[in-house]
Amino acid sequence: MMQGLMPQSHPLRRMPALRTIGALIFREMSTSYGKSPGGFIWTVLEPVGGIALLTVIFSLAVRVPPIGSSFALFYASGLLPFMMFLDISRKIAQSLSFSKQLLFYPGVTFVDAIIARFVLACMIHALVFVIVVSGIIYYDNIELILDLPKVVLAFLMSAGLALGVGCMNCFLMRRFPVWANVWAIITRPLFLLSCIFISFESIPMPFRDYLWFNPLIHIVGTSRSGFYSTYRAGYVEPLYVALLAAVLFGAGLALLTKWHRDLAQR
Known part of the structure; x- marks a missing residue:
């Protein structure tokens, strides 16, 4: 009724995809955070708990962190973009399964489902970042001079890589179900291989040269x-991460475009 009263030039008539993505975002919020006990709180508590646990463990082993004076801030600076990558890539990978029933509607495409999950996950992790870092600064009474452009670049790199991998x-994972198990095995040691609790410079050669090809090293370093x-991170190469993300995203999107109808029926 209201759509019939809208003029042809009305923005809502010209951008049906945005309305579809918006609806999918609200559905994602309701499904992911509205039905489970605690909802969004657990999204914040997970990195907080991980940072707190690592801080206690490593503060007993060594007196100062590799950089700075706050264990919590050092680990948070690596853990938050790392967890962002894992969470967003996992949610993107599950897009077809999550919106399987909706993909049969003519107004909903698999691209809409991917964009909706990606946008909401980025918003959630940006909020988690602000809450966690603000809490650490307040608790440890840190006088922090934040280079915001570099922090934003790190999160853009993490989000872009997660989108490509996802x-x-x-x-x-839809075409070859066994890949989900293989991927779980591959990603298990990433926490140790991404310099979350050590600095990249402390890794002996030649292992440091091999680890350079792990894109998460560049994200954490940024x-x-x-x-x-005072931390220069001269080894960081954002272009390498961007190219890798673009290749994976382009290849994944091309394969999904060709096979998404068959995959959605599985």
Whole structure:
């Protein structure tokens, strides 16, 4: 009724995809955070609990963190973008499964489902970042000079890589179900191989050269250089992460475009 009264030039008539994505975002919020006990609170408590546990463990082993004076801030600067990558890539990979029934409607495409999950996850992690870092600064009474552009760049790198990996995994996990188990095995040691609780410079050669090809090393290094003005992170190469993310995203999107109808029926 209201759509019939709208003029042809009305923005809502010209942008049906945005309305679809908006509806999918609200559905995601209701499904992911509205039905479980605690809802969004657990999204915040997970990184807080991880940072607190690591802080206690490593503060007993060594007197000062590799950079700065706050264990919590050092680990948060690496853990938050790392967890963002894992969470967003996982949610993108599950896009077809999560919105399987809706994909049969002519107004909903698999791209809409991916964009909706991606946008909401980025918003959630941005909010988690603000809450966690603000809490650490207040609790440890830190006088922090934050290089915001570098921190934003780190989170953009993390989000972009997660989108690329998620799109590729979205195809692989639906086309080859065993890939979900293989991917779980591959990602298990990433926490140790991404310099979350150590600095990249402390890794002996030649292992350091091999680890350089892990894109998460560059994301964590960029994030840390935004938190610590004296940390240069000369090994970081954002272009490498961007190219890798673009290749994975393009390949994943092309495969999904060709196979998404068959995959949605599985």
